[in-house]
């Protein structure tokens with residue numbers, strides 16, 4: 040989900056032991072359980088994974104928010120981790136306004152602070168490594184973390200001296216430090232915000248400038264009712280991205296209709312679709328995207344708590360994607376705000392949607408193939424997965440057979 044309105048961007052969250060974790064999986068034939076139980080007790084797929092759709096500012100540690108607030112002398116409505124979680128986390132399907140309120144509760148603590156921005160990027164990589172992720176593409180709006188060269192200045196901050204450009208530099212540094220420490224690969228995607236078309240050309244310029252330092256793509260997040268006909272700034276930015284070989288993904292068909300997906304593909308030349316659930320409501324478009332092998336970045340827990348999908352997971356659109364052998368990934372989106380982890384998304388797919396180990400392998404290989412890495416690095420990543428999944432022998436065998444028959 041991506042946020043909008045005054046604050047713009049995508050909504051949602053992480054970690055898992057809220058005292059009143061009363062998240063019940065509706066429509067399940069199994070007993071009700073809490074997220075905390077699941078996250079602490081189970082791992083859905085205990086093998087290397089790829090994550091392609093997660094928002095940096097929706098994946099912070101609550102402890103870090105408290106720490107930074109203390110250092111900066113910012114008063115928060117709660118002083119403890121549990122108290123702050125109560126404020127940041129959504130437990131039941133919520134309205135967009137409620138979501139926006141979650142970001143507004145802490146973004147002013149991190150935005151404009153160099154040390155904090157670098158820290159959240161480094162910690163993000165550590166958290167992903169602990170979940171068994173070996174390659175992640177993390178996205179954020181540089182403008183929403185800045186306090187100068189951005190109009191309007193977000194989160195009611197006073198003007199400072201941290202520009203969107205320097206934000207990208209700091210995130211790159213934090214991610215690189217995390218990569219070195221935790222031995223996984225992390226790349227970033229810069230978000231345009233639907234309600235702020237005047238930022239979009241900046242965003243594509245930053246993608247170009249930092250292409251060699253970890254930025255792999257451009258994204259468009261926010262209120263899907265704001266289409267690109269009415270806001271040509273996004274279209275121009277995406278045209279420039281396509282012209283310069285910058286990869287493109289777009290949040291579309293999450294809560295918006297299939298026409299937003301169509302626009303993303305046809306006008307913005309999206310190579311991947313963030314969510315895309317409502318594509319299923321236009322069967323002609325869906326068939327066309329299946330033929331094109333379009334990648335859908337699916338976020339199960341997110342889609343329930345944002346109200347994007349029916350709360351009964353047994354009716355989730357990803358079940359149709361699976362049946363049709365579509366190309367998709369499983370992702371957290373905003374683990375802080377959903378009090379979730381990637382394990383919870385996999386457990387949900389396994390327990391409530393009938394996903395098997397084989398499907399988890401298939402979707403991760405598809406995710407690696409749909410990553411925005413350069414071709415050679417992508418091949419290496421895919422091979423790593425084959426090896427980890429015990430699928431390498433077949434390939435070797437085939438290669439040997441080919442050599443012998445040559």
Ligand SMILES: [Zn+2]
Nearest residue numbers: 040041049372
């Ligand atoms: Zn998102």
